Structures are given as structure tokens and as C-alpha cells.
Amino acid sequence: MFTGLSAFPLTPLVDDHLDEIAFSALIGRLNRAGVDSITALGSTGSYAYLSEQERARVAHLAVENAGDTPVFIGVGALRTSQVLAHATAAQRAGAAGLLLAPMSYQPLTEADVFELFRTLSEHTDLPVIVYDNPGTTHFTFSLDLYRRLTELPGISSIKIPGVPALAAEAREHVAKIRAVIPEHVSIGVSGDASAAQGLAASCDVWYSVIGGTLPELALRITRAVQAENTTEALAESARLAPLWELFAECGGSLRVVAAIAEQLGLAQRSCLPLPILGLDHSDRARVAACLIRLGL
Template identity: 45%
Template structure:
């Protein structure tokens, strides 16, 4: 089942009001939008889905609502939690609610040792029959997976993929070559960080996990298809048009930008969970300018 992690995985927000109540209708509309764009999978309750700010009941409701309208599109559900027993419970909830795969980040307060992270992941992987993707996102979790730890986890039969950050010291092609030598042959290697979508897929990554693709699914599907086909010129041309949006993403974070796009595109009235605040007026003006100049990409 590792194939469910391949291709473009788009991560929608989890629309809630100021009190944290889930807007089920809005969420289902977002899922239908992703399904219609033919994304390869839907990444529910990832960082863009503000999983860390939601309680168990809300996460269960969101998974049930998404599963009800996803059609044949695989649904990958984030089950990160600060305690192992909580993450195990969330994994079982997700499986019962209709998830096709799981995504797990090593959420913690006290910094984890490698042995602690390993035991945490094995416990969650063995809690259900669903394949699990490792979420390596040190910018939010403050934990970086060593190559040794990735190898230890990748040989487990339930752990099928890894979501990597964009490499900082080497090119994506070099990073991929190192990981291919280290990990099982059928292990899925994907990346996140939307400005790296084209480069990593052109380099041969198996997957890309997109935050902004949760609100602009057709545009990111088009970008991914160009890159996966090896069309460098078309990929570069589309990335050039997306460059102002990517700069906004770098300046403000993909989560705030995803909420701003949701508002500007009339997709819903979701409120960021406090203490997070919306993008400032200058950033919104830049976004409005980009949307006016590239209206065909707002899809």
C-alpha cells in the first residue's frame, strides 16, 4: 500500500470558527475540490490542517467528514500527539473513520532521543493495519531524523514512506541519492516546502506533499505532472508565475497563506487558531495583486 503516498498529496486546512468548532460543510467542499483536481492523495490533519490545535473529537469528526466525500482518492490522516498512547488512539480513530494511511510527526515538549522517537513510531505503526508515513518536519517539531533512525524505521513493514524537508546543504538529487542507498527499494521518498515542488519531482522524488495545493489543487497538480514527466521548461515557466506566491509563503508561512487564500477565493470563513494571527495588510495586498495578475492559477 505504499503507492498511496506517491505523487502529489494536497493538504487542506481544517476549517473551524473562532471557538474551534469544525465547519463540516466547508471541509467537505475543500475535499471535493481536491478530488475534482485529481490529486494523488489528500493529506488531512497535517500541519496545514492544524492538527496540533484540535482535540480528539474534532479530529475524528474531520476524518469521518473527509472520508465520506473523498471518493477513490486515498485519505492520509495526521495522528501526531505529544503522548504515545494518545497517538495510538488517534491512529485507531483514523482507521475506524475511513483513513487509508497515516502520517506521524514526533510531537514533543521534552526533546526526544532517537530511541524514544523509534519506540513512539513503532507503537503507532503497530496500532492499525494502515501504512504509515514518517513526517520529518524539524521546523515545527524541532526533531531531525538521522539517516540511522530513518533506516531503523523504514524496515518495519507498516512504515512505508517519509515526508522530508527540502535539503539545505545539498541538491534534491544528491539528497535523494543518499536516501535511496539507505532505505528499502520500495520505500516512498517525498518532500515538502512548496517552492521546492518542481525541483524535487524533477530530481526523481516519489512524492510531494503540498500545503498550498490544499487551496490551489489544480495549479499544483499541473506543476507536479509537468515535473514528474521531466518537462523542465514547462515546470520553470509555471514556477516563475508562482514565484510571488512562494515568496509570500516564505515570508508568512504556508499555514497563514492557506487561510488567506481560502478567504480570498471564497472557499470558507475559517479562523486561524489563536495565538496565530492572519497575514498583515501588506501581505494581503501582495496576495491580492498576485491573484489579480494570475487569476487562471487560482484553482
């Protein structure tokens, strides 16, 4: 189940409330596009900003609109008891798996993070994805912590940050992780710009930001690698370089993907939770030009 393309949709807001219509439509679109799974309430889904009630509602809408596509739900929170409450709600909504990042305010130790995952794995029957995203959590996993966590029952996948740009280095990087974790645990690459390289380097799944809004683009890369046509996958990723440049230069993938969704009419203007401001006028013009250049 934790293979192929897992698409991370936005959770669009309108006037600081869930835009249920836009969110449901995004999910239906992903199901029709044929992604392998949908991860709602990832970082791209603004999980960290939403209330317990909003998150339960999003989980419900995701499952309701996903058809037969498995839905994973992000359950991260600053406090362990909040994580468990989100997990209970996700399970009740019909989630097929849970995604957990060690969100931090006070810096966390390895012991804190191990206990957090151990507590969740004891609390739920659902498979759990370990979400390693140091750019937002400010926690860095060691290989040894990967090893200890994947010995816990139910830990089924690790979402790793982007891999090195050079093929040999990417392979070595993924092989190092593979060497310390059990075979049944999948490795998923994130960092869209290096995803083709990551899949080519034996990652099992792409946890994809762009796949949540422009699923066809991400599917083309994923299916090429699955057909062992690495050259085509890398060429397709290179074609999307203008997009990866926007991610790097306009304050990160979330703000850019939100602007794309707004530009394409998939979300209303200012769909991100404040204080996160959307892109300014000139960056929006860059996004619009990029979409035209890519034939969207």
C-alpha cells in the same frame, strides 16, 4: 499509493469550531481536481490544535467527501497513547494511511522517536508516512534513523523537508536518503517552493500545502514532472515565485494559505486556531495582489 500529488487541506474554523461545510467543500474540490491523495490533518490541517473528538470528525468528513481519492490522516500528538487513539479513529473513519510527526515539547531523543513509530506500527495495519518537519517538531532525523524506521513493517513513505535549490545538490540529497531506505518506501518532498526541484530529483510524491487549496497549480507541476517535462515543471514553479515569497515573508505557508482560502471564499475570515492570528491588512493586500497576478 504514495506517489504523485498529495494535497494537504486546511481545517478551517469558525468561532473556534470546525467549519464542517467549508472543510467538506475543500475535500470535494480536491477530489474533483484529481489529486492523487489527500492528507487531512497535516500541519496545514492544524492537527496539533484540535481535540480528539474534532480530529475524529475531520477524518470522517475527509473520507466521506473524497470520493475514490485515498485519504491519509495525520495522527501526531505529544503523547504516544494519544497517537494510538487518533490512529484508531482514523482507521475507523476509513483512512488509507497515517501520517506521523514526532511532535515535541520536551526535546526527544532518537530512541524516543524510534519507539514511538515502532509502537504505532505495531498498533495499526495501515501504512504509515514518517513526517519529518523540524520547523514544527524541532526534531531532526538522522539518515540512520530513516534507515531504522523504514525497516519497521508498514512504514511506507518519508515526508522530507524542502530540498536544496540547485538541481545537482537536490539530486545528491535525495540519492543519499534513497541509498539507506528500502525501494518500497517512497520519498515525498514538502516545502512547496522546492517541490518541482524535489520531484525532478526523483522524489516520488509531493506532500503539498498549496495543493490543498489551489490543486490545479500543484497538479500542473506534478504532471509535468511525471511526463518527464522537467523544464516545464521548473518554469511553472518559477512562475509561482510571488507565492513562495509570500510563504517566506508572511510568517509561513499556513498563514498565507489560510488568507488565500479566505480571500477566495473557501473559508470564513479568521479560520486558523487562535493564538495563530491571520495575516494583517497589508499582508492580505499582498496576497490579493499575488492572486490577481497569477490569474486566480
